[in-house]
Amino acid sequence: MVSVKFERVTKILGESRAVDGLTLEIKPGELFFLLGPSGCGKTTALRLVAGFYTPDEGKIFLNERDQSRIPPHKRNTGMVFQNYALWPHMDIWNNVAYGLKMRRLSEPEKKQRVGRALETVQMETYAHRMPNQLSGGQQQRVALARALVIEPDVILLDEPLSNLDAKLRIEMRAQIKEIHRKIGRTMIYVTHDQAEALSMADRIAVIRRGRVVQIGTPRQLYSCPESAFVADFIGGTNLLAGTLEECGDWWMVRTETGLMRTANGEKKLARGDRVFCSIRPESLRLQTEASISDDGNGNRLIGEIQSIMYFGDREEYSLRLADGTVVRAVQYNQPPGTTAVGSRVKLHIDPRDIVVLPQDSLDA
């Protein structure tokens, strides 16, 4: 198993610094995600590992070996391309066997390994089809097999599921995770889909403008975002602007809608700082709920329901607070007929569900 290290890597594409002083360490065997909005440099970072780009500054290491100047074909990485990049003039078998041919493996070994790779992705019966005879999902799995079969040091996946329909995408998430568990190789996975990253990753690096904004496990990123950007990008959140007034046992934030009691906050913050209270939609609870355990510390707000969207398992509310701020709330298993557009409801927020973040971190 192989570790991957970026050391202050910069890559300039055209006029912009696509990757800007990126430093990252990916542990051996990890399923590591590069997550960020489009154009943030995550794909560039992946292509730097594959060797399609060479860094303008900094170095890239695989297992402490500097790879920065090694051409792509000598790197032993296996890449799954966003559009699969299956060669239309070769059948599935030859597509998958290609990397082994380049490595001059003996015929029996080639046969055995291609067969095994196709089995891993459940495509063994399609070996003699041409790529254009396969569906998108099948092509995707062949592309995966082609990358797996060479037993690469690192498997690189560039938005591999983005061309699949929603249902297949969710199926493939589980399959890729399972394959990763079985083969135990280091994988770097690029995506802009935060749900994909949260559900699959061992660790995630959130990338923005070519830099790492935050690294952590999915749980860390979701529950302890270090910036308003991450809070908003991962899972979505409500940001109430205010001023930090008290940093005692409880933190108190003065917002337009009133004083908010919160449990914790970014350590560097001090009294008087302009901050956001980040409140996840599912933490904003409508008072119609029968059982809200309140120890007297909870925050209470009044909101007018502006719209309700029904999703089967949940309802999403858009609520206008007293000062005009619009917030989003999610309620699971709401009994029917308890709320209506236009009605005013009480909202309850547990202080422990509020994360206080510096205001200038939204655009950091």
Place this chain on the structure above:
Amino acid sequence: MRSWMKRYDIGPATAGLLALLWCFFLVFLLYPLVFVFSNAFFLGGSFSPLYFKLMFTSPSYTTILANSINLGLVVTLVTTLLSLPLTFLLVRYEFPGKVLLIGLILIPLVLPPFVGAIGMRQLLARFGSINLLLLEAGLIDQPIDWLGGGLAGVIILEVLHLYPIMYLNLAAALANVDPSVEEAARNMGASGFQLFRTVTFPLMLPGYFAGAIIVFIWSFTDLGTPLVFEYRDLISVQIFNMVTDLHQNPMGYAFVVTVIMLTLLFFYVSKRLIGGNGYAMLGRGNVVSAMRPASLSLTLSIYAVVLGLSAIALVPHVGVLLTSISTRWFLTVLPTAYSAKFYSEIFAQDLTMVSIKNSLFLSSLSTVLDIFLGVTIAYLLARKRVPGRNILDSLAMLPLALPGLVMAFGYVAAFSATPLDPRITPVPLLVAAYAVRRLPYMMRAAYAGFQQTNIALEEAAMNLGASPLKTIYQITFPLLFANLVAGAVLCFSFSMLEVSDSLILALKEQHYPITKAIWALLKRIADGPNIASAMGMLGLTLLSGSLFLASRFFGRRLGELFRA
């Protein structure tokens, strides 16, 4: 130096190729042009626009200039009017036998107008078949002067030859118009001609101008057709006649420069009119096909229109065919005696045999050169960041805008009294001329291939351990193969029937290519025109075979090759 290399990913191999390309363009494209320009404006070392003054003041020269421009404009206009309705019928309606009809429309393209002129002369002459037919039927009692002293004949032939090019461009342009923007216009209440005028046609404009420019330049500078009709009052014929005595009469330079300036002007105007790149189609949603099934009566009308037009367009071909097999055709509607002997004459006579050999040799060489140049340039443009990218692109495409006449003239002028003098041997210059003239087709074909071949396919191979060279050999070339074949076939067959370069550059009979041999035969009395027609038929067969082959490889995108 390092930062320069970093900005452009250039290795020593790439740098070498670039240098080679630049040398070629400098010697065979830029130098002759600069030479022509400087000779046109500098008289005995000092600047003098004397010849231009002469050209724009002398009435005989201004008439000639006006004739040529008129020819170009009329042909462009008429082909537009012919092709627009065709385009709408064939692109927008679905009916049985559509592919066949489209094929039929393209047929006139395969007959070089200069060969068609031979047949046309036979049919439309004062006592040609048409007049005789009408006289016999009693519809007229005086023969009609169809050819209008020659100019009308030239116009008719150019129109019949060039409307397929216009059609190809318009069809591509129309197919490119997202049906949903038309639907949006309908939704806002536009319909019929209003819809066409306000939405559809404006969106087709870039494609239209691309075709219009080619049609204009081809007709504006065509040399072969007026020569056959013996119509002298056109710029092209004047230039042809002036090539031989450039030293005594530098008027030719002024003419050539005027032609260049005019084509550039038209290019500029058309680019300005469409605002640079034209309208890129913004994000396409679900494109619902705009194809409607045609009703029976409409289908029949479409057939009538296309078949009628094709019948007219085929008249010159029929004339050529009849001439090539008639041993007696004098003051009768149809020949009175037939024989295939003129076809065997081709293989018996030195002039024809040598010319066929010459053409095969020259075209093969120039095609090889084109493959090398075209693939290299396309590769550099599509896959590498090289300095002067845009200039390289423009240089390779420039010959589309540059009439063959101008190129040939420039070669003769610039390389006289050098080791490349065409009077010694025209072979190097002919090869270069053919290659430069057809380079845009090869370049486009290869470039399209590179573009369709997603770069990820190459990256995937490298990622799995294939070296760059192996990747090109195993992945890129096999995927590009169809495009390369199609491009090469077109280059080869067009070179075989290249007119102005061959007429101007080949001076001795032993160097004549096919087209010059045909021209020489036409001037021979007796059986000359018959053998010339037989040669023309051979050329026609060759070109139609290759176009068919090319369209197999290119499919619907064949039209992309015929646009500027």
